[in-house]
Amino acid sequence: MIKAERQNLILEYLTKDKKVLLDQISKILKVSEDTVRRDIKELSDKGLLRAVRGGAVHRSPIPLHFKERQYIDVEHKQIIAGKVLDYIKPDMVVLIDSGTSALAAVANLPKDIALTVVTNSFPVASVLEDHPKIEVLFMGGRLNKTAFSTSGFETIEAIRNIRADICLLGICSIDLNWGVTGADYEDSLIKKVMVETSKYIIALSTSDKLGTSESFYICAANRLDVIITEADPAEVDLTAYSQAGIEIR
Amino acid sequence: MIKAERQNLILEYLTKDKKVLLDQISKILKVSEDTVRRDIKELSDKGLLRAVRGGAVHRSPIPLHFKERQYIDVEHKQIIAGKVLDYIKPDMVVLIDSGTSALAAVANLPKDIALTVVTNSFPVASVLEDHPKIEVLFMGGRLNKTAFSTSGFETIEAIRNIRADICLLGICSIDLNWGVTGADYEDSLIKKVMVETSKYIIALSTSDKLGTSESFYICAANRLDVIITEADPAEVDLTAYSQAGIEIR
DNA sequence: TGTTTATTTGCAATATATTGCAAATATTAT
DNA sequence: ATAATATTTGCAATATATTGCAAATAAACA
Structure with a gap:
């Protein structure tokens, strides 16, 4: 499981569930919470989601990347x-x-x-x-x-x-x-x-x-x-x- | 196996699986990971995919038919x-x-x-x-x-x-x-x-x-x-x- | 055909990135 | 305020990238 793939999946879970939780993603993708946190940080820097305590939610008006x-x-x-x-x-x-x-x-x-x-x-x-x-x-x-x-x-x-x-x-x-x-x-x-x-x-x-x-x-x-x-x-x-x-x- | 053929196959695997991994392609096509990496680099320069650490993923939802x-x-x-x-x-x-x-x-x-x-x-x-x-x-x-x-x-x-x-x-x-x-x-x-x-x-x-x-x-x-x-x-x-x-x- | 030249490929050494862990710090909830 | 929980930071282990180089292969030319 490479980083790009993981981040794509995080965005998919986000569109499906409207939110993602660190421990949830960590368990599903079998990586540490730190990694998930860093992924969310990167995605957040690109403006694709909003990082919040414990996970991430939609960045309000901006629709998610079409690819995902x-x-x-x-x-x-x-x-x-x-x-x-x-x-x-x-x-x-x-x-x-x-x-x-x-x-x-x-x-x-x-x-x-x-x-x-x-x-x-x-x-x-x-x-x-x-x-x-x-x-x-x-x-x-x-x-x-x-x-x-x-x-x-x-x-x-x-x-x-x-x-x-x-x-x-x-x-x-x-x-x-x-x-x-x-x-x-x-x-x-x-x-x-x-x-x-x-x-x-x-x-x-x-x-x-x-x-x-x-x-x-x-x-x-x-x-x-x-x-x-x-x-x-x-x-x-x-x-x-x-x-x-x-x-x- | 010639270079162009390999690169076409890489693009095929990419469309099928939404990602390709260096070691996966390297094993399938029986060339070194370096070669695959160089292939991916070339394809990336042409805008046909996005090179990421460990492999490559799709560049965008828009199939650049511009290819030719x-x-x-x-x-x-x-x-x-x-x-x-x-x-x-x-x-x-x-x-x-x-x-x-x-x-x-x-x-x-x-x-x-x-x-x-x-x-x-x-x-x-x-x-x-x-x-x-x-x-x-x-x-x-x-x-x-x-x-x-x-x-x-x-x-x-x-x-x-x-x-x-x-x-x-x-x-x-x-x-x-x-x-x-x-x-x-x-x-x-x-x-x-x-x-x-x-x-x-x-x-x-x-x-x-x-x-x-x-x-x-x-x-x-x-x-x-x-x-x-x-x-x-x-x-x-x-x-x-x-x-x-x-x-x- | 044989020779030269350029390209492609694999390897090894080195540099960089990623990941998980643990301690320190910050935040939230009671 | 205190405890519980989340985040940040530095670090070490591991994985991946880059580079230069030499061998193998293909292409060009006489």
Whole structure:
């Protein structure tokens, strides 16, 4: 077990559990607590987490390094991606935000579909490399090196010039009272503008995010047209959502 | 087992296992750990992986499909990159176009320099991942999937909003009569606007491109401040260029 | 073909990094 | 304030990197 690997794992545990404890990591990875502490120190210096007494937690607005996140929850994301495909028809203009769920959806698009994809996410653009019939419009702006996406004024201006047929919103918290909310300010701003300018909104979420809320408001729940989760809709109580006019898949 | 074959295998193991270990590869391929280490060093210089103590891990989530072109003329580009560094000072705003020479220059920047880099090239942005003090502004536009850069109206508009201290122009043909010219229309347009809006222009070229011309005009030769080539300036006839007020390195 | 030249590879000596331990210090909770 | 717990620091053992060099191999050339 080499240092780089260990640090990757620490970041994975962090995204999964929202926190890591020194003794927990020390036991799992079978190294001394000192080593874990030093690893956390290094990661903290890179800005990838916040070291606290006893372990580490998320550094609030900054999303974790994409590298670490893309392998998490792969099965769930595959399921979500499959359901998304029903909504994507040839020649649509699809607006896609950053986030690994949307990325999974894009990665599962058929190779020969003709689309225009508008995105601010490097990985999304990159995955479309071998889809010859998909034209990609990339929205510029300040580059966020951890999420590999752009944000800020230029990005928002670029979105305002687009009126997409469909918008794929990466995982967010959804609550019928509080609406759709996000944990990262810059990212939530982007999502907000995307929702404003798109005709049809598909939110990608996980069933455990239904009924929860975060700090930054994106839009009212009934602004969403569809919510796609990894769960079987037959097994969740959806009456409240359908009453609000939202389809759940 | 030839070197190139070995290095390809290393990259394969890397994509499969997300990491490679020196002793593991050394045993599998039956070469010494030193050789593996040198291989990893080379691959790391090309930006294809990240060398860490004990082995290597992925560099970034963005598969640099740039691979093919990156192999070409590596030594020359390293030389060029070294010379470029003399012109980059802390806190400058540096405009960088797509192209592997500029990429090589960027990849060789010191890890802790503070800069603002403005670019339309994915690989350039991607290579700056581990330079925490470099802010990256990415210029949006239509994505060119072969060069992995953006171009078109939006990109040009974005450039017009920047007044960079220095512009690094990727390899072009330079002729004292015909000026600076490029072979690709869209790309030449971008370069043209970059030259118009930047204070100081550094052209990266190879000595065999001096005195040649391509189809699309970028700017007059004397608009360039410096031409950097891989050759020793003492061994080329530069009188004509210096008379035009161009420094050659 | 045979000879020369350059590159690649492995080895050994040396330098540097990583890790776990223990003592000293700081922090938190009661 | 006191005890319990976490962090920092220095140190030694071990693992890994770097460097120069020589042997092996491949490439270039007559």
